[in-house]
Amino acid sequence: MQELQERTFVMVKPDGVCRGLIGEVLSRIERRGLKVVAMKMVWLDEERARMHYAEHADKPFFSSLVSFITSGPVVCMVVEGRNAIRAMRSLCGSTNPIEAHAGTMRGDLALDIGRNVVHASDSPASAEREISIHFDPAEILDYERCEESWLYE
Incomplete structure (x- = not known):
C-alpha cells in the first residue's frame, strides 16, 4: 500500500481539556512522528458543533453529542x-475505551464512550470536512520538523 502524506483533524474533547490531558495527547501525537500544523483552543457554539457532528444528525444520541462537545x-x-x-485512529484506539487497547489514548485515559478524551477524523472526506469547519486555510502552517528525514524513507 502506498503511503500518503495527508492531513487529519484531531480534537481534545472537553473531558480531556478539563482533566488536564492536552499535553498528554499532544505529546503522543508528536512522539509518533506526526506534525501539528494548526492548533487552537475554543469553546464550540451549538451551530459549529452541529456542523461537526452533522453525519449523526438523525441518530438518537445526536443531541447528547452536541451538548457534550459544547460543555x-x-x-x-x-x-x-x-x-x-x-x-x-490507531493512536486514539477504539471509540469505546473499554474495547481500546492499552497504549492507545482511549485505552489508557478513558473509561466511558461518551467521555473518550479525543476525536480524530475517520476518513479523508471527514478530515477535509472537519478541517474546513474548524480552520481557515490561512491558519494551517507549512513547515518542516528537523527529524522528518529520520521518520520516512
Whole structure:
C-alpha cells in the first residue's frame, strides 16, 4: 500500500481539556512522528458543533453529542504526516475505551464512550470536512520538523 502524506483533524474533547490531558495527547501525537500544523483552543457554539457532528444528525444520541462537545473548551488541531488518518485512529484506539487497547489514548485515559478524551477524523472526506469547519486555510502552517528525514524513507 502506498503511503500518503495527508492531513487529519484531531480534537481534545472537553473531558480531556478539563482533566488536564492536552499535553498528554499532544505529546503522543508528536512522539509518533506526526506534525501539528494548526492548533487552537475554543469553546464550540451549538451551530459549529452541529456542523461537526452533522453525519449523526438523525441518530438518537445526536443531541447528547452536541451538548457534550459544547460543555467546555476543546483543543482543535490539524495533524499531518504519512497516513496521518490511520495513524491517528490507531493512536486514539477504539471509540469505546473499554474495547481500546492499552497504549492507545482511549485505552489508557478513558473509561466511558461518551467521555473518550479525543476525536480524530475517520476518513479523508471527514478530515477535509472537519478541517474546513474548524480552520481557515490561512491558519494551517507549512513547515518542516528537523527529524522528518529520520521518520520516512
